[in-house]
Amino acid sequence: MANILICDDEKDIVNALKIYLSDSDYTIFEADTGKKALDLIEKEELHLVLLDIMMPEMDGLTALSEIRKRSNVPVILLTAKSEDTDKILGLNLGADDYITKPFSPLEVTARVRSQLRRYLKLGGGSISGQDIFSVGGIELDDRTKSVTVDGDAVALTPKEYEILKLLLSNPGKVFSPKEIYSLVWKERPFGTDNTVAVHIRHLREKVEINPSDPRYIKVVFGQGYQIVKEREK
Numbered sequence: 001m002a003n004i005l006i007c008d009d010e011k012d013i014v015n016a017l018k019i020y021l022s023d024s025d026y027t028i029f030e031a032d033t034g035k036k037a038l039d040l041i042e043k044e045e046l047h048l049v050l051l052d053i054m055m056p057e058m059d060g061l062t063a064l065s066e067i068r069k070r071s072n073v074p075v076i077l078l079t080a081k082s083e084d085t086d087k088i089l090g091l092n093l094g095a096d097d098y099i100t101k102p103f104s105p106l107e108v109t110a111r112v113r114s115q116l117r118r119y120l121k122l123g124g125g126s127i128s129g130q131d132i133f134s135v136g137g138i139e140l141d142d143r144t145k146s147v148t149v150d151g152d153a154v155a156l157t158p159k160e161y162e163i164l165k166l167l168l169s170n171p172g173k174v175f176s177p178k179e180i181y182s183l184v185w186k187e188r189p190f191g192t193d194n195t196v197a198v199h200i201r202h203l204r205e206k207v208e209i210n211p212s213d214p215r216y217i218k219v220v221f222g223q224g225y226q227i228v229k230e231r232e233k
Contacts, residue, residue: 002116003045005029007037007063008052008078013101017050020105021112034063041071048115051095052078053086061090068094070186074115078103133168135229136216138207140168149207159184160203163196167217167227176224200225 002025006017009032018028029044031037035058037051049067053060064075077090077098087098096115099107131143137150140161147154147164156164162184166175175183181192204211216227 001025001027002047003027003029004112005031005037005040005044005046005049007031007034007049007055007060009033009055010052013052013078017108020108024109024113034058034060034066037063038066041067041073046071046073047119048112049073049075050078050099050112051075053090054080061086061093064090064093064095069188072182072186074119076111076115133165135168135171135227138164138168138216140165147207154206156203156206157199159199160206163199163203164207167225171227171229174220174224174226180225196225 004021004026006014006028007030008014008017011032014030014032021028029040029046031040033055034051037049038058040046041049051060051064055063060077064077067073067075074096075094077087077095078101079087079090079098080101090098096118097111099111131141133140133142139148140146142165145161147156147161163180166180166183167173177193177196180196182188185192200217201211204214204217208214208216218226218228220226
């Protein structure tokens with residue numbers, strides 16, 4: 001089930017969007033100001049944001065700029081035809097798409113599905129529904145936020161946990177240090193390779209029998225890190 005935030009100060013617009021998206025397996029969150037949207041992004045695991053540009057307290061473009069400082073969640077701007085300049089500015093600030101009011105149900109659902117597919121395919125998040133991830137002797141239960149290795153509990157820091165969850169939910173996929181930093185720390189990755197390397201080293205010390213010869217968390221030279229299902233020969 002994907003979590004979608006609709007942020008618009010016009011209640012009729014919010015209600016219409018909820019109706020358009022009601023036939024799909026989505027959980028809908030609502031906000032009527034940019035500030036409230038930011039608060040929800042901090043508290044909830046969101047997979048997509050529908051964001052109006054013209055709002056009181058904090059407008060959509062300001063909110064978008066703040067969202068991009070902490071998250072790579074897809075953002076679709078809700079705009080009026082007269083806001084062409086704002087559309088361009090929004091795309092430059094990191095918006096993924098825009099929908100012009102008045103919009104059709106088919107257009108809304110198509111654009112939402114497209115952005116969700118792209119985001120999840122690139123490893124930007126996982127839709128709730130799968131709570132337990134495992135590779136070999138490692139098992140992560142996202143309901144209880146617990147990790148075991150060969151049946152023994154392992155204590156991880158929050159960042160180590162999120163890195164492990166990212167890798168376990170995408171077995172075999174290689175993530176660069178910059179991708180890991182962006183997805184886990186929710187910040188723009190500048191000079192972050194060493195930070196990720198340190199966390200990977202500590203994570204290996206906790207989940208690998210021999211951290212210097214890891215069974216699971218592998219380095220792909222020049223590319224990044226991946227988790228493998230079986231020990232490579």
